[in-house]
Amino acid sequence: MxxxxxxxxxxxxxxxxxxxxxxxxxxxxxxxxxxxxxxxxxxxxxxxxxxxxxxxxxxxxxxVARREAEQVIAEQMPQLGDLTTWRKWQAWRRRVLKMYDEQRDGCALSALVGQLGLGDATTRQIVGDLLDRWLEYLVDGVEALRASGEIDRSVDPVRAATAILTAVNGGATMLVATDRITYLETALTEAIDDLRRPR
Missing domain, CATH: 1.10.10 (Arc Repressor Mutant, subunit A)
Structure with missing residues (x-):
């Protein structure tokens, strides 16, 4: 239309x-x-x-699906758009944990995937576009850390960013299912800390 x-x-x-x-x-x-x-x-x-x-x-x-997809990104700004130092990565991690801890099952991502569902092809496209945009921010952040020497240059930005994005989404799903944020906190912290582990 x-x-x-x-x-x-x-x-x-x-x-x-x-x-x-x-x-x-x-x-x-x-x-x-x-x-x-x-x-x-x-x-x-x-x-x-x-x-x-x-x-x-x-x-x-x-x-509503488009609105919730925009909210997922907007609620992580400005930190998500400026992952250029290790300190800023930690600030983004804290923001994500605080955001999900406050929202619980009322988060935009839960509403988008859980409530609106993925049965419609257009909704699946909206979710896919959201995840692609989110991943792009994370890839840019990993590349910035590599360029500045804060992490080893052997780190693959796409693989690392994918692991981090999966940690957020998996942890958020388990938070909704159990009302416990420890899953998200542990998964996201481990995925980010892995960036600095010796290769």
Whole structure:
């Protein structure tokens, strides 16, 4: 579907609906949230909702998926975008742990994968694009450490970044399942510390 150009007011209204829907889905789960719930929570009329989302819930859920994917990256900034020193890597690690500890099963990643699901090809593409962007930031960070001599030049940036990204996502999944952050803390710390281990 072609993207329509919205006025500033229209864009703000559409974003308010998406934000409200995302919050409801995080709190109640996608199967428990209907269009009437979203309309009530966002003070939106039926005509307004279908004006911005002509295909109804399907359109809105894709917009929520894109919003949650953006949130995953945004919530890690500015640290994720500046992994140029070991100290900054540690600051990013602390931010990730604090973020997930506070959000628990209300995190954007959990909402995106767990609540919205991966049954739709477009949603899978959104998740895939998110992980590719996230990995790119981490690869850049590993390459910066290699260039500055803070880690051995034999470290493979893509393999190392992939291990770190997997540690975050695996640890976050186990956090949601058990409500214990120790899995994420241990996996992420080990994956980052591995960057400096002798080769």
């Amino acid at each position: 072609e993207e329509r150009v919205l006025t500033a007011k229209g864009a703000a209204t559409r974003q308010r609906i998406v934000d409200g829907a995302a919050l409801l889905i995080r709190e109640q789960g996608v199967v428990n949230v209907g269009l009437d719930d979203i309309r009530a929570a966002t003070a939106t009329s039926k005509s307004q909702l279908f004006h911005y989302f002509p295909e109804g819930k399907a359109d809105l859920m894709l917009a």
